[in-house]
Amino acid sequence: MKRIIILGDGMADEPIERLGGLTTIEAAATPSMDELARRGRSGVLSTVPAGFHPGSEIANLTILGYDVAKAFEGRGSLEAASIGIPIEDGEMVMRCNLVCVTPEGILKNHSAGHISTAEADELIKTLQAELGSEDVHFHTGVAYRHVLKLRGGDKRILCTPPHDVPGTPIAEIMITADVDEAIPTAKRLNDLILASQRVLANHPINQRRIAEGKDTANSIWPWSPGYRPSMDTLKDTYGVERGVVISAVDLIRGIGVLAGLRPITVEGATGLYNTNYEGKAAAAIQALRDGADFVFLHVEASDEAGHEGDVDLKIRTIEYLDRRILKPVMEAVDQMDEPVAIALLPDHPTPCAIRTHTARPVPFTIYVRGMEPDAVDHFSEQAALKGGYGALVGQEFMKALFLL
Secondary structure (H helix, E strand, O other), X not given: OEEEEEEEOOEEOOOEHHHOOEOHHHHOOOHHHHHHHHHOEEEEEEOOOOOOOOOHHHHHHHHOOOOXXXXXXXXXXXXXXXXXXXXXXXXXXXXXXXXXXXXXXXXXXOOOOOOOHHHHHHXXXXXXXXXXXXXEEEEXXXXXXXXXXXXXXXXXXXXXXXXXXXXXXXXXXXXXXXXXXXXXXXXXXXXXXXXXXXXXXXXXXXXXXXXXXXOOOOEEEXXXXXXXXXXXXXXXXXXXXXXXXXXXXXXXXXXXXXXXXXXXXXXXOOXXXXXXXXXXXHHHHHHHHOOOOEXXXXXXXXXXXXXXXXXXXXXXXXXHHHHHHHHHHHHHHHOXXXXXXXXXXXXXXXXXXXOOOOOXXXXXXXXXXXXXXXXXXXXXXXXXXXXXXXXXXXXXXXXXXXXX
């Protein structure tokens, strides 16, 4: 049997007053999600273990069956794996956002107005030329998401994910040491943040963005530190022989690479509402036809809409996933000779009202041809509570998927 996980990042939400108390999933037109729920069995899944921040790195590692207390070594290390950046002994690696800070020192947004990769690459190269050294290395990722390596860094520092605190004065969220030994690392990183603002302030890319009425990328924001990770592959744990990962996000691709999955690049995949949904669906279908026994198909768009607090956009991204990814995948799977189990879920909620992640359990549905369905007749946060799988925690999701 083959298996495909279709993950709508941040798709879950809380009831929204202007939607009459519905969530964005409930308000969206999702005939394919509802059909999958009618055919299959649903439940809810806790993806964030106690004591961990509800980040996509934690939730997605959990969904894929990892014990994050053992496997997680910071978000930067996962993204470095996607880009192909080696992490040497003695090196600390961090996720490094390009962000927009107002003249008053307020963090306006975590994405520098969703800067393009081409623009960001020029800025990252400038930062490396101006601030890089034998011990400091900036590496270009995708859009606003980049990687910073620091030789001799101590990961025992307290960093704030920028998407959690839009509208906050950055003076209140600068990096601090969790132990005395990490004080030099915290100071070094804060110095780099302030130095980056001087370097980026008048960069031609930012001057052009100002002229075009766009937010600037006028500061770096490093966070989620770690060292080189050690993870078992999905072949080791679940017998996956030919798995693939499809995502526009380096974090997810990096998790896939470390899990032993082959990344597939889809032209036009952006991580935003305008991503190439059809291309992702086609790549997943072709991978299954070509012999892949496991596909992890990730769509970032709903999470970004949630971070923007844009209810209408988030509804639209959910409908896009339903119509432009899930529908063609279901139609193709129905025609395949070998059974293919389809699992659909978010990794965590990203409620529009608070514009950041929460640790609340997420709904999921699993379907494979011939299974006995439960009584759930549509896909939503509330409906899944009555599903046949009940409430699962952590690694129980992958175990359930691979018991089919």
